Amino acid sequence: MQIGLFVPCYVDAVFPEVGVATYKLLKYLGVNVDYPMKQTCCGQPMANAGFEQKAVPLAAHFEDIFQGYDYVVAPSASCAAFVKLNYPRLLEGKHACQTSDKMMDVCEFLHDVLKVEKLPGVFPHKVSIHNSCHGVRELHLSSPSELNIPRFSKIRDLLSLVEGVTVVEPERIDECCGFGGMFSIEEPEVSVQMGTEKLDSHIATGAEYITGPDSSCLMHLQGIARRQNKPIEFIHVVQILAAGL
Amino acid sequence: MSTKHTKAASAFLLNKSRAQFLNQSIWYVREKRDKVAMQLAEWEELRELSSSIKCHTVTHLDTYLEQFASQAETNGVIVHWAKDANEHNKIVYDILQQHGAKKLVKSKSMLTEECHLNNYLINKGIDVVETDLGERILQLMQVAPSHIVMPAIHLKRQQVGKLFEDKLGSEPGNSDPTYLTRVARLHLRNEFMTADAGLTGANFGVAATGDVVVCTNEGNADMSTSLPPLHIVSMGIEKVIPDYRSLAVFTRLLARSATGQPSTTYTSHFRKARPGCEMHIVLVDNGRSDILANPQHWETLKCLRCGACMNTCPVYRRSGGYSYTYFIPGPIGINLGMLRSPRAYSDNVSACSLCCSCDNVCPAKINLSEQIYSWRQGLDAIHKADPMKKIISSGLKYLYGHPTLYYMGLKYAPLINRLPRNILYNRLNAWGKGRELPTFARKSFSEMWKKGIVR
Amino acid sequence: MNSKESILSNIRKNSCADYEMPDIAVAAVRYDDSLQQFIDMTKAVGGNAHVVQVDEDINDLIRSYYPEAVNIVSNLPEVTIATGNPDVVAKPQDLDGTDVAVVRGEIGVAENGCVWIPQAVKEKAVYFIAEYLVILLSADKIVNNMHEAYDMLQFSDYGFGTFISGPSKTADIEQALVVGAQSACGVTVLILNHR
Incomplete structure (x- = not known):
């Protein structure tokens, strides 16, 4: 392959x-x-x-x-x-x-x-999953909150293979963060408002990191966190899965 | 780079507490919707059925409309056909004239908003009284609804208290919702008692029986039609459905989707006029039959007008109904506005982050976000595309189309990190309005790969 | 061409797709105890439901629920405490001021607390204008869901019928739920013939 x-x-x-x-x-x-x-x-x-x-x-x-x-x-x-x-x-x-x-x-x-069942890494931190819209609603990485279907999260499944990690998710579990590509600069006030609320809901979980499958959302949230001096780190899911490699 | 929606949203967000209040109130409705949807194991099956029934009905609209009209006429109802808003308004006025009706009580109807019926009738001397509490509040304030199901969702109780104090003589300073609702009840009871005619919209028209089905929580459609001798129904032609078996599917979805209730309080079936009275149905096209010809957008005709797409829309909740230039806001309104007139209503197309949540709550499974994406593609052809977005898109196309140039760009991008703030964060930098710029990596992935560092 | 013909011909000209009518066979919710579910839902939507016991009299019950009621309106023969009959009023406005209206429901729906009331009085205003509404419903007429309800739904010659689920309500002011908007402020369903 x-x-x-x-x-x-x-x-x-x-x-x-x-x-x-x-x-x-x-x-x-x-x-x-x-x-x-x-x-x-x-x-x-x-x-x-x-x-x-x-x-x-x-x-x-x-x-x-x-x-x-x-x-x-x-x-x-x-x-x-x-x-x-x-x-x-x-x-x-x-x-x-x-x-x-x-x-x-x-x-x-x-x-x-690959149906990965084992990973070597250790990541002794509390992380909050950022369920990005296209990951959830287009690729079905997790069950969209709107649908009455059995609950699943491939991201959660994968993260659970890493030793030491504590996984949480924010309230409004898959509400958009407001990035949206050029939406972020065409509607900057709404975009930043959505992002600020998203950031706060991640921080409210007590997580040290926000993690997700989309660095674009994370880039937007990170930009807001830096501007507002909010103490939380950002990391792509795959970086946690590859911890120790 | 900003549309009328962008500017209105920006102004709306300046009042933080009001913005937060709206977002919370509407999210609460989305949560209630989720709760009842999750209680029904067959929920997704119902949505699928509803979509299929609507697809079938809308693509056989002529058959069902003829059946509906003929059934209604058999039941003694007088059926009118209106090609557009003007004809609709004229028909309604003529009916009122024939009966010498001076006072019209109305239950909520987005179609009459679409046709600007109230102003038309008021200008001709008719006393028009909205009877849904939210609609009545807005009528007394002389403003339009900001949501299609919860028209006054943007108002605080104090605003309503002050309004009622001025207009209805309620106790000064009392803004308790129960008290204010009682005041409105007494006021409206008098209007019902003295009305000459009642007008309702229609949630559904059942072709097999000729029934007009109207759903309310307040019972105002029933009060509007039980007392005066004349009942006029304004009904969009897309509201017709085949039969009771279809209706069962829709009644199970409508209130659950709209407000998270298992049913509206009243689901009333109007089949005949009361003895000695008259019932009229005005079937209104007003552009709907043209939408049928639009292969990308005809599915908007499946809409049940439940408002669920607004409640879930993260942009609607943070910008409010008045930030949109079409009278129906939110995802469905963006689409309906463009279908009404792309030139007039293109400013709403920016109000979408393409999160696709609306697609998942829609009880008729309309592909709302895909349609908004598709409208964006057409803006340039009608000269409504944002020039800056066009320049950026052309620039990106050129850059990404030339890998050598792209690699050069990657090499020099880190220099941007070191530019002074006042150059980086100028007024053209919309990203920088509330965000720090990302930091370009000293070595890009592709550069590391070329140098063999990755392996 | 008149407007009707013009609209219909435009529809025929413009229809660009053809979808079949689906088979509506929903594996819809059913309850082990649909009576209890109906009672629970009626209460959840702000109404009240009571199973009438063999030793209870509906007139006493209505009186006990609404001790202050003066004008009690009904055309049902078993409602002996009625002070007025909606079938004999000259005009519907005469029903204003009704404290309690007692009517018959034909179907109760367990999933949402709806009761189907086909018009069985001269003026349907009685269902909406009274301060309080009492609905008499036979226990054997409670169905699980709306599909079952519509399958057995009957109309009267009056040409009107309504599903009522609890009292009139609104949340138009700040999403605060207020019972008693324009119509009945309270609804009691008396369930009869329960074995």
């Missing part, structure tokens, strides 16, 4: 340690991982802003780079969801589309494909 690692643009530039942790963890689990060069962005930023046609060449480029792998794995639920849900439509009649079926968020991949 050959895996193509997709490290989305903002993770590449701002959170390279998340990419590193993903790579190390997959390697540790015996997966054959490749990181093809010349990958950039999935195209979600412009698409959500209303310019999805500008994402088409990026989608085609993404296809060219990743189509040969068995799975494409990314440490970013929202980007994975964008590829999965939108590429077939964007590329229709323009380019073959294989990556939609192969695309997986790393947590989804660890949980559903």
